[in-house]
Amino acid sequence: MPKKVIQDFLDNVLDDSIQQISGADAAFLYAESPSSPMHIATLTIVEGSLKFEDFKAIVASKLHLIPKFRKRLLNVPMNLDYPYWVDDPNFDIDLHINRQKLPDPSNWKTLRETTSSIFSSPLDLRRPLWSMTFIEGLDEVSQVPKGSVAIVAKVHHVMIDGSSGVGIMGLLFDKNLEDKDKPIPKPKPFEPDELPDEINLLLKSSQGFLKNPLRIPKLIGETAYSFIKGNIKTQISLKKPIKNKFSTPNTIFNGTVSPKRTWGTAILSFERINTLRKLMNVSVNDMILAICAGGIRKYLQEKEKLPVQPLVANVPISIRVKGEKQEMNNQISNMLVRIATHIKDPIERLEYIQEQTNRGKTRHKAVGAKALAKMADAVPFGLANLAAGLYSKYNIKEFHRPPFNVTITNVPGPQMPLYLRGHKILSIFGLTPVLDGFGLIIAAFSYNGLVSITTTSDAKTMPDADKFSRYIRESANELEEIILSKGKQKDAVKVLKSKSTPFFTAFKKFLNADENLRKKHIGLYDFKLSLGDDTVNYQLDISEKTVSVRKIKTSKPMVIIAIDDEILINLYKKKLLLDEVLIQSRLKLSSSKKNIDKFHKLLTDFLESK
Numbered sequence: 001m002p003k004k005v006i007q008d009f010l011d012n013v014l015d016d017s018i019q020q021i022s023g024a025d026a027a028f029l030y031a032e033s034p035s036s037p038m039h040i041a042t043l044t045i046v047e048g049s050l051k052f053e054d055f056k057a058i059v060a061s062k063l064h065l066i067p068k069f070r071k072r073l074l075n076v077p078m079n080l081d082y083p084y085w086v087d088d089p090n091f092d093i094d095l096h097i098n099r100q101k102l103p104d105p106s107n108w109k110t111l112r113e114t115t116s117s118i119f120s121s122p123l124d125l126r127r128p129l130w131s132m133t134f135i136e137g138l139d140e141v142s143q144v145p146k147g148s149v150a151i152v153a154k155v156h157h158v159m160i161d162g163s164s165g166v167g168i169m170g171l172l173f174d175k176n177l178e179d180k181d182k183p184i185p186k187p188k189p190f191e192p193d194e195l196p197d198e199i200n201l202l203l204k205s206s207q208g209f210l211k212n213p214l215r216i217p218k219l220i221g222e223t224a225y226s227f228i229k230g231n232i233k234t235q236i237s238l239k240k241p242i243k244n245k246f247s248t249p250n251t252i253f254n255g256t257v258s259p260k261r262t263w264g265t266a267i268l269s270f271e272r273i274n275t276l277r278k279l280m281n282v283s284v285n286d287m288i289l290a291i292c293a294g295g296i297r298k299y300l301q302e303k304e305k306l307p308v309q310p311l312v313a314n315v316p317i318s319i320r321v322k323g324e325k326q327e328m329n330n331q332i333s334n335m336l337v338r339i340a341t342h343i344k345d346p347i348e349r350l351e352y353i354q355e356q357t358n359r360g361k362t363r364h365k366a367v368g369a370k371a372l373a374k375m376a377d378a379v380p381f382g383l384a385n386l387a388a389g390l391y392s393k394y395n396i397k398e399f400h401r402p403p404f405n406v407t408i409t410n411v412p413g414p415q416m417p418l419y420l421r422g423h424k425i426l427s428i429f430g431l432t433p434v435l436d437g438f439g440l441i442i443a444a445f446s447y448n449g450l451v452s453i454t455t456t457s458d459a460k461t462m463p464d465a466d467k468f469s470r471y472i473r474e475s476a477n478e479l480e481e482i483i484l485s486k487g488k489q490k491d492a493v494k495v496l497k498s499k500s501t502p503f504f505t506a507f508k509k510f511l512n513a514d515e516n517l518r519k520k521h522i523g524l525y526d527f528k529l530s531l532g533d534d535t536v537n538y539q540l541d542i543s544e545k546t547v548s549v550r551k552i553k554t555s556k557p558m559v560i561i562a563i564d565d566e567i568l569i570n571l572y573k574k575k576l577l578l579d580e581v582l583i584q585s586r587l588k589l590s591s592s593k594k595n596i597d598k599f600h601k602l603l604t605d606f607l608e609s610k
Helices: 002-011 023-030 052-065 108-120 162-172 177-181 198-211 215-238 270-280 284-302 346-367 369-377 381-393 465-489 491-512 515-520 565-572 578-583 593-609
Strands: 039-046 071-074 084-087 097-101 130-138 148-156 261-269 312-318 332-338 406-412 423-431 441-447 450-458 523-531 534-542 547-550 559-564 587-590
Touching: 039 108, 052 097, 052 130, 052 162, 108 130, 108 148, 108 261, 261 270, 261 423, 261 465, 270 284, 270 450, 270 465, 284 312, 284 346, 284 406, 284 441, 284 450, 284 465, 332 346, 346 465, 423 441, 423 450, 450 465, 491 515, 491 534, 491 547, 491 565, 491 593, 523 565, 559 565, 559 593, 565 578, 578 587, 578 593, 587 593
Parallel strands: 097 130, 312 406, 406 441, 523 559
Antiparallel strands: 039 148, 039 423, 071 084, 130 148, 261 450, 312 332, 441 450, 523 534, 534 547, 559 587
């Protein structure tokens, strides 16, 4: 009975509308420092002379749709637990929307410098964590009509990730040009709840502990189990041990950052990227990673700072479930990818990256993205906050290799034009936070047929961000030229390549029909097919759940199957015998004897099943 009385009392201490931030969100508070404000920003170019009064009225009319824009963080006394989102009783929109004119000369360089200055200043953690700067007079910016405006919007990363940021964009902007004639609605009244006192806040925080006192050890146990289970699955699927960590080189991107931000951007056609990725049978993300890797390689080469080892990129992955309610918070996990900066040839670099991302996705699926996200919730807020402060204060990064060198994130945006009071949104660029040890982040954002690849760094790490953006463009041009040239050269043998398609289709169907058979042969296999004077590689990827075939060369496969395309299809059609072809060395299997014997039996069983 006393326990129930206490629980009933705690249930009524604070209203459920007062929400506690998650461990994932809190990570962006740990990292906040005077030289590293942890906010995300966008620079939006708006065509024509949008009136400041109209812009401010539009934002005010939409605030009720973005509740966190009128909430601030309230810390638990002594930082014993994660902070809470509470209504700000002193909210004033004039403290969040600023207006200024672009200084002369009002060109792209001045706009970039002005945006850098705005982005470098931190948000006030005592207020709602956002601001917007309305910049007028873009009179000399190339490809932008005279008199256009720019909007620099900053939102703290504790509040949103890339996907929820796109959601905010959808609320603020119009999808139809005709909306310009509609009257701007009056702002809905804001009646903030009273701020809780410290005693009630402590009681609210203790409520979660009393409900589940074993939360932290339970989360740690669940996460550890997921990692062990996932690691075992991955080891089986790849048939070779995975090192405990990436051997990440130290680079000029992994030092102490300065407070002043630098940034540059390269704008590419989405259709151009999409065409190239189809020709190479890779993903859009693989193409963007390869383009960025080419720019990084050239930049480091020029400075004579290119490591022998490949750089490692942190690639954020959204773990939002399709159809799930879109909320303003962080729903991301991370994948580490070697981006092949040690490889000179752009095509080989792309193929290497694709294999790395495929392996990364296998590991990620095996562990479970949600399990990865739970890790942050297993760390007490005060301890993590203290650890982050000590890491920065005592320059601990100097005593170990970085876990990764650069972050490369790809956020898909709307592919139709957006408007503000009838004024078309021309371009959107994403700026992202950097911090000590991680001084370079590249954000790709697609909007209305264009992809902006925006680099954020600091004045110490990368004072010449505009030069780096030029190298990104040159990397894209080089990759495009080689891929298109390669496509033209191989047009003549496209018909020949299709001959083995029935074999691979049937082989996949055979393996997919038997789960136990897949488990016995999990791994990557490389079919090296001869087509006259040319050779093409097909990767057979057998995992526990499915089988896939890709036109790509596999590094360190379980078995290499070297065979003429014509012979392979004749084997499938039973015009030739497998053992006869092996004896005549018209089929060569390269690997350990154990792996060769296993694959030989698999191939025999498949051919006999027909």
